[in-house]
């Protein structure tokens with residue numbers, strides 16, 4: 001097989017934290033220019049009933065995991081039933097889980113026998129981890145630069161872009177290409193998605209909302225989760241991997257891009273939060289105070305829906321009336337302190353003209369306000385007071401900032417801003433931050449890159465393999 005490569009994006013959940021755990025609600029997740037990459041190759045192995053699968057992650061110490069995969073069991077279709085033995089390296093539940101899921105899928109549907117030795121090399125873009133002490137290396141054509149860390153993957157602090165979801169997605173795509181692909185027919189993206197969701201949940205030992213895997217596969221989307229029972233049935237062995245992965249999952253993944261000239265800016269916060277702990281506090285509150293939490297959930301859902309609808313309206317306006325769109329964006333790109341002052345100078349006529357943008361601004365304000373209410377009522381630090389100050393300061397200091405949120409589970413992980421740029425802006429934005437703010441947040445070198453899983457040119461990795 002010839003050398004091939006895939007990449008998948010990192011994520012920022014701009015709307016829908018906590019609510020996305022319930023299939024009733026829509027969320028909005030943006031795919032990022034920081035991506036996970038894999039380069040892979042396979043050769044016929046000496047033993048046609050066994051594969052040696054080697055995964056290398058050269059950016060981290062001890063980044064080599066080798067598995068022997070056999071097919072001598074009778075019922076190969078359940079998640080745990082193919083013989084997968086680790087023969088080298090520390091444990092990496094995500095890598096192992098993808099191998100188990102794909103081989104069980106192949107065993108179950110009898111598409112192709114094992115018998116290839118496989119080598120997969122993983123790379124991830126710099127912004128997934130803190131840069132401290134890392135050395136950069138560049139591919140020989142100069143197109144890719146990655147950071148090489150001294151420590152192992154579990155010891156380098158993360159920025160929260162969803163590295164495990166990206167890893168599981170590119171590995172699933174690579175192994176599916178080797179084990180499942182027949183002739184020239186591409187593997188359906190929905191199959192990659194379903195297999196990756198199963199593998200991610202199995203590795204984590206819990207069934208999350210899956211927005212991170214969905215963004216890694218489909219890119220920037222309005223997301224509504226699948227029924228968690230689908231995966232529960234595979235994990236407890238009631239259903240085969242193939243039976244579940246081949247089904248229609250009935251989940252939402254409609255592509256919604258950030259509108260032109262609306263730039264995502266993300267900052268990493270010194271500190272960090274424990275997402276499972278925050279989730280458990282919120283769910284406890286939801287269960288113990290149903291009438292109180294229903295009101296907050298409903299308001300938050302309305303704000304999330306308004307955000308999504310406003311993004312769609314802005315995209316539509318740009319298509320239909322680019323002059324009006326640019327006039328509006330020119331206006332907003334120069335303002336600061338939109339959080340408090342945007343509405344003051346508007347007469348009804350202006351409000352009508354700029355309706356879609358005002359919808360977006362008010363959606364962000366309302367999301368934040370409901371997140372603060374949830375913080376108070378559930379005792380989960382979703383938008384704690386220091387983050388409130390920081391988001392307000394950023395909105396006041398960054399020209400064109402139409403608002404910011406604590407993405408995902410919130411807490412002390414990150415902030416995400418939406419900033420209207422000038423028509424000419426193409427490179428990184430200059431953010432005139434005061435030193436006190438600059439000290440508290442490090443701006444990440446990324447932006448929206450809406451495309452999900454995609455093939456890459458293997459030449460971009462030459463010199464790094």
Ligand SMILES: Nc1ncnc2c1ncn2[C@@H]1O[C@H](COP(=O)(O)OP(=O)(O)OP(=O)(O)O)[C@@H](O)[C@H]1O
Pocket residue numbers: 057092093094095122123124153154158159160161162163164165167212
């Ligand atoms: N480049 C990589 N090479 C090998 N394993 C990786 C790589 N990136 C991520 N992983 C695996 O994913 C794990 C990190 O997953 P975890 O879910 O804790 O973080 P995350 O997905 O980045 O989190 P978050 O959802 O907060 O962004 C690592 O410990 C490792 O097992």
Ligand SMILES: C[C@@](O)(CCOP(=O)(O)O)CC(=O)O
Pocket residue numbers: 013016017018019020021160208209210211275279407408409410
């Ligand atoms: C709180 C939650 O809705 C979002 C977690 O987001 P993040 O991993 O903190 O980016 C949990 C989930 O969706 O699995």
